[in-house]
Amino acid sequence: MTKTAKKIQMVDLKSQYEKIKIEVDAAIQNVLDNTAFINGPEVKSFQAELEQYLGVKHVIPCANGTDALQIAMMALDLKPGDEVITADFTYVATAEVIALLGLKPVLVDVVPNTFEIDVKAIEKAITPKTKAIVPVHLFGQCADMEAIMALAKKYNLYVIEDTAQAIGANFKYSDGRSKKAGTIGTIGCTSFFPSKNLGCYGDGGAIFTNDDTLAAKIRIIANHGQSVQYVHDSIGVNSRLDSIQAAVLRIKLRDLDTYAAARNKAANFYDQAFANHPKLKTPARAKFSDHVFHQYTLQLIGVDRNALREFLAGKEIPAMIYYPIPLHLQKAYLDPRYKAGDFPITEKLCDTVVSLPMHTELDEETLNYITDTVLEFFNK
Numbered sequence: 001m002t003k004t005a006k007k008i009q010m011v012d013l014k015s016q017y018e019k020i021k022i023e024v025d026a027a028i029q030n031v032l033d034n035t036a037f038i039n040g041p042e043v044k045s046f047q048a049e050l051e052q053y054l055g056v057k058h059v060i061p062c063a064n065g066t067d068a069l070q071i072a073m074m075a076l077d078l079k080p081g082d083e084v085i086t087a088d089f090t091y092v093a094t095a096e097v098i099a100l101l102g103l104k105p106v107l108v109d110v111v112p113n114t115f116e117i118d119v120k121a122i123e124k125a126i127t128p129k130t131k132a133i134v135p136v137h138l139f140g141q142c143a144d145m146e147a148i149m150a151l152a153k154k155y156n157l158y159v160i161e162d163t164a165q166a167i168g169a170n171f172k173y174s175d176g177r178s179k180k181a182g183t184i185g186t187i188g189c190t191s192f193f194p195s196k197n198l199g200c201y202g203d204g205g206a207i208f209t210n211d212d213t214l215a216a217k218i219r220i221i222a223n224h225g226q227s228v229q230y231v232h233d234s235i236g237v238n239s240r241l242d243s244i245q246a247a248v249l250r251i252k253l254r255d256l257d258t259y260a261a262a263r264n265k266a267a268n269f270y271d272q273a274f275a276n277h278p279k280l281k282t283p284a285r286a287k288f289s290d291h292v293f294h295q296y297t298l299q300l301i302g303v304d305r306n307a308l309r310e311f312l313a314g315k316e317i318p319a320m321i322y323y324p325i326p327l328h329l330q331k332a333y334l335d336p337r338y339k340a341g342d343f344p345i346t347e348k349l350c351d352t353v354v355s356l357p358m359h360t361e362l363d364e365e366t367l368n369y370i371t372d373t374v375l376e377f378f379n380k
């Protein structure tokens with residue numbers, strides 16, 4: 001085993017950029033030449049191309065994924081005190097906007113094998129005040145949307161999909177149909193943060209819906225609540241996707257499926273190397289979703305995680321913990337309704353998960369080096 005020539009990163013945006021540099025540089029120069037920095041033709045073209053790729057009626061670009069979630073909740077007219085159910089094991093943004101809008105985040109546990117929100121736990125958490133469910137398609141595969149949509153129908157709830165980590169993933173229905181992540185619920189929200197699967201070169205986000213009325217409302221809210229310039233019918237926010245970012249995204253959207261394939265190839269390599277290892281549990285594939293591997297996350301069984309990370313760091317291999325603290329134990333979200341032990345799966349995952357480098361540019365030499373080094377840790 002030898003160290004690789006290239007520095008190993010969790011996400012290698014530089015090598016990816018080098019492959020599309022000519023197109024990207026020209027597209028950015030084109031925006032500079034036209035100076036249509038806001039709502040220029042690149043934004044409209046990107047919107048139309050993403051609508052077509054996803055098979056969704058409306059894509060409304062916005063400034064970032066957190067805004068997308070906030071605008072979605074504003075568009076549904078949720079009122080202070082309304083309860084919104086989401087996963088305890090997620091990035092903070094999901095719960096943050098619920099709390100910011102004065103809504104009540106209701107947390108539920110996830111299932112141990114796929115890390116996705118536990119549908120049975122959702123049903124148990126529903127009360128007369130529940131208005132919406134926010135499933136998070138964590139790490140690149142979908143939550144069980146067929147079951148979640150059935151619950152939403154039964155209890156008359158909205159569904160806001162947080163697909164910041166799973167853009168491009170297909171949800172597979174039991175009857176064989178499939179739909180793209182983010183196009184199944186009432187509204188879908190995504191992020192184009194640089195390290196996401198469809199990342200731009202700054203901040204960006206988008207909201208998806210098939211509902212014409214909601215789409216019109218979302219556009220108005222994202223634009224200061226104005227339908228006609230200087231006429232404000234509702235309180236809105238200022239949330240736009242820059243033309244430069246849209247120009248970059250148009251190029252990367254063409255490669256999104258190729259990127260997902262490269263991520264899957266790396267994931268399969270990891271899977272094979274760690275298969276049947278007594279101390280490593282490789283990530284499970286849900287039968288109802290394909291996986292776009294935003295993260296490749298192992299569960300450690302009786303392993304000193306810090307020692308593993310230090311060992312890997314010593315060999316210049318980064319490894320990250322997504323996420324180290326469950327939402328219900330975060331200081332900002334402490335709530336007398338919840339205490340340690342309430343969400344045992346999430347709590348266990350926070351203590352035992354570790355994510356390995358995952359991106360579109362991992363070659364076999366690098367993967368060999370990473371997997372050999374991980375295995376070496378256990379044999380040393």
Ligand SMILES: *Cc1c(COP(=O)(O)O)cnc(C)c1O
Nearest residue numbers: 064065066091093164165191193
């Ligand atoms: C990244 C992310 C967000 C927030 O997106 P930003 O563009 O960073 O605001 C929301 N939810 C999840 C699950 C994410 O991974």
